[in-house]
Amino acid sequence: MNSEKDSIDEVxxxxxxILPALDTSPMVITGRIRYLAQAIQAGSDEVLARQGLTRADFDILSVLxxxxxxxxxxxxxxxxxISAPGTTKRIKKLESDGLVNRILNPSDKRGYLIEPTNxxxxxxxxxxxxxxxYERTLLGKLEPRDVIQLTESLRAFVSAVRESKAESD
Known part of the structure; x- marks a missing residue:
């Protein structure tokens, strides 16, 4: 595994x-998570674009x-x-692209449901x-034991973030 210094270490x-008394240890983790999230999303957005879809299309279709x-x-x-207005905008685009249909909601005659087309x-x-x-290729650069450890560590971190969020709500 590569343990060379990176741009996050420089930050x-x-x-x-500048602030010698500040504990900067959290930023090396959260900074790398932000970097990874942006890099992975950019790469997967390129994959989606080659398939003729946007991230917004994919997000809605995935849910459906x-x-x-x-x-x-x-x-x-x-x-x-996604925000309600954002969802409405995306549904309209997907409908015009022939990827979703609106159907009458049987339990609320004023509303409608969205379903993917064939x-x-x-x-x-x-x-x-x-x-x-694409994601498998990225993870393939790690040792299998590192993937397992990363999975467990990220699961624990997600849980801690959710817990912290729930406490602040």
């Missing part, structure tokens, strides 16, 4: 020089395909963590496989 060194049923726009908003279902599996291949 930490600079902060330590995973759920296995038609969803209300509110359910899509909650599950995708075309969306046909193209979705290869898209997910492409994203998975």
């Amino acid at each position: 930490q060194r600079q902060w330590t020089r 395909v995973r759920s296995g049923r038609a969803l209300s726009p509110t359910e899509i908003t909650v599950q995708s963590l 075309h969306a279902l046909e193209i979705f599996q290869p898209v997910v496989e492409s994203i998975s291949d």
Whole structure:
């Protein structure tokens, strides 16, 4: 595993020089997480673009395909963590692209549900496989034991962040 210094170490060194009493140890972890999130998303966005989809398309379609049923726009908003106006805008685009259908909500005649079209279902599996291949390639650069350790560490960190968020709400 590569243990060379990186740009995050340089940022930490600079902060330590300016504010020597500041504990900068958290930033080496959170800075790397932010860097990884941006880099991985940019790479997967390129994969999606080659498939003719945007991140927004993929996020909505993922929620719909995973759920296995038609969803209300509110359910899509909650599950995708997108704002309600953002969800509405994305649904309209997906509908005009022939990837989703609006159907009348049988339990609320004023509302509607969103379902993926057959075309969306046909193209979705290869898209997910492409994203998975991209991510597998990235993780393939690590030793298997490091992937296991990273998985466990990130799970614990996600849990701690959720707990901290719940305490502050």
